[in-house]
Amino acid sequence: xxxxxxxxxxxxxxxxxxxxxxxxxxxxGYPSLFWYVQYPGEGLQLLLKATKADDKGSNKGFEATYRKxxxxxxxxxxxxxxxxxxxxxxxxxxxDMRFGAGTRLTVKP
Amino acid sequence: EAxxxxxxxxxxxxxxxxxxxxxxxxxNHEYMSWYRQDPGLGLRQIYYSMNVEVTDKGDVPExxxxxxxxxxNFPLILESPSPNQTSLYFCATADSHSNQPQHFxxxxxxxxx
Numbered sequence: 024x025x026x027x028x029x030x031x032x033x034x035x036x037x038x039x040x041x042x043x044x045x046x047x048x049x050x051x052g053y054p055s056l057f058w059y060v061q062y063p064g065e066g067l068q069l070l071l072k073a074t075k076a077d078d079k080g081s082n083k084g085f086e087a088t089y090r091k092x093x094x095x096x097x098x099x100x101x102x103x104x105x106x107x108x109x110x111x112x113x114x115x116x117x118x119d120m121r122f123g124a125g126t127r128l129t130v131k132p
Numbered sequence: 133e134a135x136x137x138x139x140x141x142x143x144x145x146x147x148x149x150x151x152x153x154x155x156x157x158x159x160n161h162e163y164m165s166w167y168r169q170d171p172g173l174g175l176r177q178i179y180y181s182m183n184v185e186v187t188d189k190g191d192v193p194e195x196x197x198x199x200x201x202x203x204x205n206f207p208l209i210l211e212s213p214s215p216n217q218t219s220l221y222f223c224a225t226a227d228s229h230s231n232q233p234q235h236f237x238x239x240x241x242x243x244x245x
């Protein structure tokens with residue numbers, strides 16, 4: 024069945040550091056891929072998405088590219104801020120929706 | 133403002149005592165779903181509903197019931213809660229023709245003793 028694997032956290036970075044959170048997927052069809060962000064005490068918010076191979080999703084300085092050849096959708100940001108501290112979930116949608124386990128990011132001043 | 137409202141936000145209760153977590157949305161979305169979030173497991177879907185009076189099991193439906201009598205409401209019912217249902221629960225919605233959650237509630241933390 025479909026599944027999503029993302030790098031285990033927690034990830035701790037200093038402000039302005041470069042961020043990568045790895046995500047790989049297994050799917051039988053042609054899924055859409057997503058990154059969601061969860062701030063403390065809140066529900067998930069859609070951060071970005073890509074619906075087909077080579078698409079790049081971007082939002083708030085975050086980017087992720089749908090790589091079919093490596094079945095990956097890694098999240099990147101060039102310069103993180105303290106306000107980016109949150110839990111990040113990679114997800115795919117095919118005939119159903121699958122979420123990764125989440126990666127907690129802490130950004131220190 | 134788009135809202136998905138869950139109640140209660142926190143609940144501590146005992147094994148076997150029936151409880152209901154309500155979910156209400158103001159976006160006229162057809163698709164609603166319930167997830168539970170557990171450490172190391174991410175979100176797992178419990179039940180979903182494509183429209184009024186249409187509900188289906190997700191990945192982990194055992195021990196839960198739902199109903200969809202009106203479009204805006206999608207309550208989650210635990211008839212006889214057990215400690216393994218201690219978790220963080222989220223309701224989510226999506227507009228028609230999509231099962232990709234667009235709006236989430238702020239969560240309900242249940243502790244079953």
